[in-house]
Every structure is written in C-alpha cells, then in structure tokens.
Amino acid sequence: MDFYSVWAEMRENGIDDRAAITAFLSRSEQSVHPLLLGGESECSTAFSTLDSIPIEQFFEVAEFMPIERALIPADVPCFSNFENGASRLNELLEFEPEGLTFSDAGYQLMNSVKPGARVKYGENHSKLAAMMSLVTISSSRPAVVKATPWGTYLTRFDMKRKDNVLKKLLIRDICVRTIVKAALNGPATYREAVKALSPSTALRRRTNVKCLVDFVLAGTEREDVLSRIDWEL
Template identity: 25%
Template sequence: MNYIIDDKISKEWVNNNKPKKSIIFYCKYINVQLAEAIINTFKNIFKDESIKIQFVFENNINNFLNGNSQFSAIELIDSFSNIHIKTKDNIETNVLILDDERLINAFSYETFKNLFINCNNTTCVNGYGIETSDRKLIEQFLSRYINNNTNDLNYKQLVDSYINKILELDTSILEYNLYSVVFNCPENCTISPNTIPQFSKFNKAVYDTPESLVSSNIIGITYNQLGQYLEEVGKTDFAYKKYGENHAKFAQLMDFAYIDCDRPRKIHITRLGNIFYNLQQEQQHKLVLYQVFKLDIIKVIVSKVLNDSSFDLSEYLKNYISSSTVDRRRSNIRKIFQFIVDSDIDLARYILEKI
C-alpha cells in the first residue's frame, strides 16, 4: 500500500519542516496503517489548533468493499477535533501540502508528470518522492484537486450504504463478491505483525468484543478493561492487558473498533461495529463473512496458495513474526478459514487443506 508517510520520509524531516498555517493530506485510500503513521508523525502538530488540517480521501464505496479503505481509520483520524475530513471522486495519487507553499508528491510521480514538466525548485525528499515550492504548480494543483469538487464527509451515509450493499446480497452473489474481494490487488496488501490475527476463540474475537465495547457504556476502554470483560476472573493484570490487546487489534482489523493513540491506548466501537452488534444473527454472520474475506492476510494466503504449489504458511509467517508465535497465529488463520468453510464457500475448503 502506498502511504503519504513512510519510513523514508522520516519524523526528523517532518520536525525540520513543520507547517505554520495549514497541512493537507490527499490520498486515494484511508486505512489504519496510514492513519497511525500520520498521527505518530504529526501528532504534535495536530495539537496546535491554529493550524488548519484537511484530510481528503477518495469517495468510493468500492474502496471499502474491497478492503483498501477502512472505517476504523476514518474514526481514528476523526478523533482529532481539529482535522477536517473531506472526500473527492477519483483520486489518483498521494500528496502532502504544507502551508499551500510546498507540495510533496510522495508516490506515483508519473500520475502528475505533466504538472511537473516545467516545474521549478523540484527536489527529492530523503531520496524518495518529489517536493516542489513552485507557486504556479501548487496553485494549479489546489485549484484543480483541492478547492473544487471536494465534499464534506457524510459518514453515516457511507457506513449505512456499505452495510446495505452487503446485506442485500443473496448467497450466490455474495460468494462471487467474496472471490472478487480476495483477488483484488494482493499487491496492495500490508502484512505485518499487527495484520496477522491473534485471538483465543474466533467467536469471542468477532462477536464478544463488539458486545463488550457496547455494553461497557464507556467511551473508550483500555486493553486491561477489555480483557476483564472477555476473560474469566483470576488472571493477572498483564494477562488481561495482553488478552484485551489481541482481541482489540482483531476487532480493528474487522472494522468493528478502532484503537486510539493515547496513553494508555483505548478501544472504541465504530459505527459499523455498533450496527453489527444490533443486527440479527443471520445478518451478523453475513457481515462477518464479508469482513474476514477483506483481511489482507486472507487475500495474500489465497493468492499464494493458488499461484505457488510450494507455499508454506508457517515459513511465510516467519518473515513477519517470531518462530515461537508462528503456530498460534497459523492456528488463528486456520480458524478463520474454517469459519469460511462452515459458511459453504468452496474456495476456503481447498485453501484450508493447503495451510
């Protein structure tokens, strides 16, 4: 996945180039990895209410249906009261604009090569991305892509539309859509320790976690508190915290919750998670089925198994997590595929046999 903020555009660079008036994040997709990277890099700036902050992402329900964008990321970004979230149709690249005076096209330079042909004052950012202070180009970009044809986010409408599109599918069409999700751009998937599920029981992770967040009647609960809601008494504080953290992270992957960046970190139910909690059992099952098919690790595994007869899941996981945890994570992944098999999706049965 292409991010505006990347290790190659470091915090040191940001600290040396702080905006004084405004900052615009302009990107096609919005997901948790991007949201956390932006917050961790710019959080001190976000606390300065004198700086105008805009976050513009592509208004396309298909980006959420195929898993490239996440509702939990929107709610995480929106937890900062001074960030104005807007949407735009047909975004082609990721751009960062500081004070309307510096434009950084961190990725997909080719997309805007016509704008850069006669551009003055163009440099690289840490050897990565294109930066310019050319006023003519920046004004042209702002006029064409920012100041016109952007809309305020109607979040309720976006989430409701998403759920309705999934719930109205009959079984055969749902299965076809699930295949489409899985085969959608595995190269856009981000695999990391945080995107490889870790939980005790699948039902507890998927159903009990949103229920605990809703029934707690607390706006934001800690890992420790969630662990106590989910697990029986008699555990240590560390065990409760770790238990809560693992299930919170999976709920975030499922878009049913988001984890803020405060200390201590707190888990919040998302609008999607709240609606999920109130659905009928059959509707819940259909939504869960769709959500697990969107997980990056599921997409990648399906692609690997179907295209590489020698694929070994345990060896693959060792690229991202320690050998001591591979068996537990592999077991979690198999539980997810077993859930899909139990939902009569034939593709999953073949995959499960191979992993």
C-alpha cells in the same frame, strides 16, 4: 452519496462494480469512512450492500489483486475466541460510550484476575475487532478501545445473520488475503506467508490464522481451496 450508496446504485443499474470491490478490499478511505464515522443510515446501506453481493465476486477480485507487501509480525493475528472479537466486545462497549482500556476489556471478556492476562486478552480481541472496523484503538497510553458506528450497528444481528458480511470484511485483512489469494491461485503454504515470524510464534498463531481463513472460505463455492493450504511448519 457515500461509497456504499454509490456501490448499491451501480449494481442496481447493472454497472460493473469490480472497481468498488477493489476499493473495499484495499480499505480505501472512501470505503472505511462510513464504517468508522457514518450514521445509522450509512451503516444500514453498507450492510445491505455487502450482504447482497455474492462472496464469490470478492474472491474473483482478490484472486488477481496484488498483495502490497510481505507480512510483518504485527500483521498476523493472535486471539483466543473469534466471537469475543467479532461480536461480544461491541456488546460490552454499548454500555461504555467512553471506551475501555485493554485491561478493562480483557477483564470483562475473560474475568481474569491477572493484570497481564487481562491486558493481552483485551488487546488481542480489540485488534481482531478492528480488523473488521468494529472498533477504533487510540494511540494514547493506556490505549482506549471505542465502538465504531459500524460495530454498534452490527450488534443488532446474531453471528449467523452477520457472518456473510464479516467474511467480506476479513478478506480486506492483509494476512487473510495473502493466504486466500495464494490458495485461489494454487498450492499455498502458511509458513511461507508468515516467514517473518519465528518458528515458535508461527506455531502459536497458526490456529488463529487458520480459524479466520476457514471462516472466510467455509460454506462458499470456493471452500474446496482450503485443501490447497499446507498448514505444516
């Protein structure tokens, strides 16, 4: 059985599954493999398993999980439209089985005629999608973005239906988890978390990071910790 089938069975049998949650949040190979290379059945099991577990249990584990390292600039997300990375890109990739370059993805997402803008937009939203295991990005040049089986599977759901699962996928991200963990444990400071960024870059990316942290915490039993985060620079 794959990771999510075993996890589902653990829960059905009343077995403590904190180790499974830790493995998921750590992006262990076993937890990522079914999302990147699994079939429809494995993706369906992953979705139903993640969807059924209260998000508060993920927060309980994240609160005490060590953060493996300080953030570097590449860890801090930059994007313009969350839904374009979380859903729309994969909808486009359904018609592009061989994938899209950053430039082509950017053009289809924003219709810009400026080559530089297209590339940057495509890159930023592809990286956002990759944070949730929705796409893979090749190391070739030019980079090619392809849908994962998981990303393709999730296109059948609208944003409202899958946001509970997307929240949990985003907690795996080191930038999101760094700030969420700090807030769960007490006062948190955005500037301290992203101290590797220059002040101007930290300012530009603040809206993006806040968007993701708000998305993860809003509507949960821990929404109150949002007030502990100081976003000032």
